[in-house]
Amino acid sequence: MLNPIETSVINRVDELADEMIEFLQRLVRIPTINPPGANYADCAALIGEKLKEFDYEVRFVEAEGLPECSREFPRVNVIGRMEGRSARPTLHFNGHLDVVPPGKGWTVDPFAAVIRDGKIYGRGVTDQKAGIAASIFAIEAIRRAGAKLNGSVEQSATVDEESGGFAGVAYLAQQGYVSRNSVDYVVITEPLDFDRICLGHRGVYWFEVVMRGRIAHGSMPFLGASAIDGMARLVERVERELKPKLNGRRTRMPVEPEAARSATINVNSILGGQPVDTPQTPCVADLCRAIFDRRFLLEEKFEEVRGEMIELIEALRAEDGDLSYELKDLMIVHPVMTAPEAELVQTMSQAIIASIGRHPPLIASPGTYDQKHFARLAEIEQCVAYGPGILNLAHQPDEYCEIEHLVLSCKAMAIAAMRLLGQGA
Numbered sequence: 001m002l003n004p005i006e007t008s009v010i011n012r013v014d015e016l017a018d019e020m021i022e023f024l025q026r027l028v029r030i031p032t033i034n035p036p037g038a039n040y041a042d043c044a045a046l047i048g049e050k051l052k053e054f055d056y057e058v059r060f061v062e063a064e065g066l067p068e069c070s071r072e073f074p075r076v077n078v079i080g081r082m083e084g085r086s087a088r089p090t091l092h093f094n095g096h097l098d099v100v101p102p103g104k105g106w107t108v109d110p111f112a113a114v115i116r117d118g119k120i121y122g123r124g125v126t127d128q129k130a131g132i133a134a135s136i137f138a139i140e141a142i143r144r145a146g147a148k149l150n151g152s153v154e155q156s157a158t159v160d161e162e163s164g165g166f167a168g169v170a171y172l173a174q175q176g177y178v179s180r181n182s183v184d185y186v187v188i189t190e191p192l193d194f195d196r197i198c199l200g201h202r203g204v205y206w207f208e209v210v211m212r213g214r215i216a217h218g219s220m221p222f223l224g225a226s227a228i229d230g231m232a233r234l235v236e237r238v239e240r241e242l243k244p245k246l247n248g249r250r251t252r253m254p255v256e257p258e259a260a261r262s263a264t265i266n267v268n269s270i271l272g273g274q275p276v277d278t279p280q281t282p283c284v285a286d287l288c289r290a291i292f293d294r295r296f297l298l299e300e301k302f303e304e305v306r307g308e309m310i311e312l313i314e315a316l317r318a319e320d321g322d323l324s325y326e327l328k329d330l331m332i333v334h335p336v337m338t339a340p341e342a343e344l345v346q347t348m349s350q351a352i353i354a355s356i357g358r359h360p361p362l363i364a365s366p367g368t369y370d371q372k373h374f375a376r377l378a379e380i381e382q383c384v385a386y387g388p389g390i391l392n393l394a395h396q397p398d399e400y401c402e403i404e405h406l407v408l409s410c411k412a413m414a415i416a417a418m419r420l421l422g423q424g425a
C-alpha cells in the first residue's frame, strides 16, 4: 500500500518519464567502451551536470596513480551527495558507466539510442545506463513532489566495472569516498530484471598454470618432456576428477540460473609450443601456459579452493618428474551476500510490491559485479543490486531496455528511498 505522498511521487515519475528517457539517450550516445575505457570523462561530466541541476553536491574523482588511468583514457568517476535533514542514514546508488564493445550482429546503430516499440536500443542501455537514469530520476521525483527526505542520498557513476572495477568503486572505497562511516545502504543499479533483487555473487579465482618441460628434436620426442602433453594431463584430471566434485557442491545462495548453484571451473585459454602461424621447426614443446576460471561458493574457503588445485598439480608432478609446474594467482574475488532479512532487502522488497505489484524473488548472480568492493573495501553490510533491464540482454547485440521497466524500477527505487530514509512534507 502506498500513502498519499508516495502516490504523488509515483505520479511524478510518470510525469518525468520523457525527461528520464532523453537523459538515458544522451548517456547511451557517449560510447564509453571498455576496453579501452573511452569517453569516461564526457559521460561523468554529463551525469555530474544533471546531479548539480538536481541539487547534489558533486565531485569528480579520477583514479590517479593507477596504471590504467592514462592521459588518453582517464578513469573519471562522479559522485553526488544530497544532504537530507540529517547525515544518516545515507542511501548510496551506484551504477557503472562503462560498456562492453558492441561486437557484431547489430540491426541498429549501437550508439544512436533509437526508440522502437517502447524499447530503447543501444550498447549499455541495459548494462547499465538505464539503471543510472532510474536512480537519479527516482530521487528527483521525490524532490519535485515537494517531499523532504530525513536521511541523505548519494549517487555515484563509476568506471571499469566490466574489467574489475579497480579504478571505479574499489578506488572510491580505498580513498574513503564510500565507506561504512558515511553510508548505510547501497543499491547497485545493475540489470537483474526490474522485479528481482540480487543479494550477492559467487567468488572468482583466476589462476595461471605455467608448465615447463624439456626441448628435444620432434622426431625423437622420447628424448624431451612435452609441456603440452603435461598440460593435457592436467586438463584431463580437472575434467575427470575435479569437475564431478565441484558439481556435487551446492550453495545455499539463490544463484540464478539454478545450474550455477554449484562450483564450476573453466579453462579460459591454453598456449603452448610454437606460435601456430609461424614457420614450424620440429621441437618438443618446453613451455605451456593455461588460464583457469574457478567460480567458488560462499560455503567454500578460498584456501581450500586453491589448495585443491595445488594438490592436483602435485599429484601430476609426482608421476612425472620431468615437468615443472608453477601456479600464479591472477584474481581473487570472495563471494558476498547480504542477508535476506536485512532492512535494505526487506524494504526494497516491500517497495517493489507496493509500486509494481510483484513479489520480487531474491537471487544471487553467477558472475561478480562491484558489490565485492562495497562489501570488502568499504565494509558496507547492506548492499543489493536492483535495476531495470533484462539480464540476458547484457553484452548481446541489439541490447535494449523496455521503457516500461525503466519507469517501474524508477518508482520502486523512489518508494524504497522514502521508506529507508524517512520523509516529511
Ligand SMILES: [Zn+2]
Binding pocket: 096, 127, 128, 161, 190, 191, 369
Ligand atoms: Zn553491468
